Amino acid sequence: MMNLLRLLGSRTASAPVARERLQILLAHERGLRGQPELLGLLRAEILAVVSRHVVLDPEKVIVRMDRGKNVSTLEVDIEVPNGFERSIAAAAT
Amino acid sequence: MAKVLVVTSGKGGVGKTTSTAALGAALAQMGEKVVVVDFDVGLRNLDLVLGAERRVVFDLINVVQGVAKLSQALIRDKRLENLWLLPASQTRDKDALTDAGVRSVIDDLRTKFDWILCDSPAGIERGATLAMRYADEAVIVTNPEVSSVRDSDRIIGMLDSKTVKAERGERVEKHVLITRYDSGRAARGEMLSIDDILEILATPLLGIIPESQDVLRASNVGSPVTLNNAASAPARAYIDAARRLLGESVTMMVPVERKGFMNRLLRRRAA
Numbered sequence: 001m002m003n004l005l006r007l008l009g010s011r012t013a014s015a016p017v018a019r020e021r022l023q024i025l026l027a028h029e030r031g032l033r034g035q036p037e038l039l040g041l042l043r044a045e046i047l048a049v050v051s052r053h054v055v056l057d058p059e060k061v062i063v064r065m066d067r068g069k070n071v072s073t074l075e076v077d078i079e080v081p082n083g084f085e086r087s088i089a090a091a092a093t
Numbered sequence: 094m095a096k097v098l099v100v101t102s103g104k105g106g107v108g109k110t111t112s113t114a115a116l117g118a119a120l121a122q123m124g125e126k127v128v129v130v131d132f133d134v135g136l137r138n139l140d141l142v143l144g145a146e147r148r149v150v151f152d153l154i155n156v157v158q159g160v161a162k163l164s165q166a167l168i169r170d171k172r173l174e175n176l177w178l179l180p181a182s183q184t185r186d187k188d189a190l191t192d193a194g195v196r197s198v199i200d201d202l203r204t205k206f207d208w209i210l211c212d213s214p215a216g217i218e219r220g221a222t223l224a225m226r227y228a229d230e231a232v233i234v235t236n237p238e239v240s241s242v243r244d245s246d247r248i249i250g251m252l253d254s255k256t257v258k259a260e261r262g263e264r265v266e267k268h269v270l271i272t273r274y275d276s277g278r279a280a281r282g283e284m285l286s287i288d289d290i291l292e293i294l295a296t297p298l299l300g301i302i303p304e305s306q307d308v309l310r311a312s313n314v315g316s317p318v319t320l321n322n323a324a325s326a327p328a329r330a331y332i333d334a335a336r337r338l339l340g341e342s343v344t345m346m347v348p349v350e351r352k353g354f355m356n357r358l359l360r361r362r363a364a
Contacts, residue, residue, distance in 0.1 A: 013282020018239050019289045026246050026293060033250050 031067040039063050046076060054080055095203040098210050098338070099228040101252075103244030105215030107236045108272040111308055111318070113212040114142045115328070116232070118317035119335035121176035125207045128167065130198075131181035132224035133214035134190060140180045143170065144315025154182035157194030163201050172320055177206070190223050199227045217251065225256055230266040230338075232299060236273045237285040245269070245294055268299035270334060275304045276349045287347065300334030302327050303348035 043063040050056055060079035066072060100113045110133075117129040131139040134154065140146045145168050151161035156179070163179075170176035179202075182189065202209045213224035225231065231252050235245045252265045259265060271290060278284040291298055302308075307325040311318035319328045319335075326348050333343045 015279070015282045015285050015289065018285050019293070022239055022242055022285075022293055025243065029243075029246070030250070 039065060042074070042076075046078070050078060056080065095206055096208055096230060097199060097203070097228050098208060098230040098232060099213055099225040100210060100232045100234060101213040101221065101225055101248050102215065102234040102241070103217060103221075103248040104236075104241045107234045107241050108302070108308075109215070109234050110138050110142050110212055111312060112232065112234050112270060112272065112302070112331070113139060113210050114317040115319045115331040116335050116338070117208070117210045118170075118173060118176055119319045119332045120208050120210075120338065121170070121173045122319065122332075123335065123339065124175065125339070126175050126205075127208045127210065128177040128179055128202055128206045129210045129212060130179040130202070131212050132190075132220050133212065134181045134220055135183065135186055136214065137181035137183050139212050140168075140178060141315060142312050143178055143317065145170070145178050145180075146315070149180045152180045152182040153198065154185045154189045156198055157190060163198065172316075188219065190219065192223065192226065195223050196227060217247065221248075222251070222255055225252060225265075227257055228252070228265050229258065230268070232268050232270050233294075233296065234270050234272055235290060235294070237271060237275075237279065237287075237290060239285070242285065242290055242293055249294060249296060267296050268337075269294055269296045270299045270302065272302040273304045274301050274348065276347060298345065299337055300330050301345070301347055302330045302334075 043061060046063065047056065047058055047061050050061075056078065062075075062077040064075045064077070066075065100109050100116070102109050110131075113129050117127045121127045129139055129143070130153065131137045132153070133139070137152075140149050148168050151166035153166065155161040156163050156166050166179055168178045168180065170178065179198075199209065211224045211228065214220040225248075233245050233248055233252075235241050249267060252267055253259050256265050269291065271287060274287070275284060279286045287298070287301060303326050305325065305327045307322050308318050308327050311321035314321060318325065319331050322328055323332070330346070330348060333346065336343050
């Protein structure tokens, strides 16, 4: 009797679960693809440009990328030390 | 014009070597001049699947390093006069392959053959990247199983970024070849379906090779499945796939199980 029930499909199909897990995982992995190299490069170059004019703590430069469905954003967060305006003025003279 | 086709997958054990041998033989049977090149340095097996393991003298690495001439390393198939093998080295390691060396061998092969089929090693390391580096087309061998589909997706990303064609802004023509497909299990929802795989990978289908005893039997005797038993279901699926590579439009057949109930019962007991 148990065998008959099993044959009739009481066991749930696992393929839909596989499909859903893959779709979620791959959407994530495709977003990450190539990103570490690109972000590292952007960070290094931004740091070099800004450092030409302002003394920066390299640890305070954060570059982050968010990939959305329609729009992706590149977020650059640079913390500058106090007295930033004064160093600009000094550089201008 | 010669075409360079890489047979790749990321994951191991999905049927790259079997598929390279079967597609290569099928193309040769249709009159194309074909060379199959083993890129799996240190773990070569294409020679064994083709039954040429005792005829290997020189290999790809010898040619790359200039120790042997290409003509000395090429092995002509004993059954198909249009089919040739360029074996991998069994003793060297994969670092012996260089980009420039591979390019010169591929350029040389382009002048001599219609099809250059590169059997990629598993993984995403040097051997695999060099096998796909100069490809015009790619066959991505995929099993209906989550880890294989994930790795195929990764390989598709590499084909779109790390090949010479991609760097030139051109596209490598990609095809998915689904192997070890069991229509019964797919119908019962136990295995990813063809539609699931194609939707996830968003890449056109080259063929569906059914799970079959004939594949193992053919490799046991060192003969491509298309030669060993041309009437078998996997052989017919490979022959159809080869025709599609030649640009023919062949109706896609989903292989169905033809085993009777008693047959299956007996087989299950035997296993």
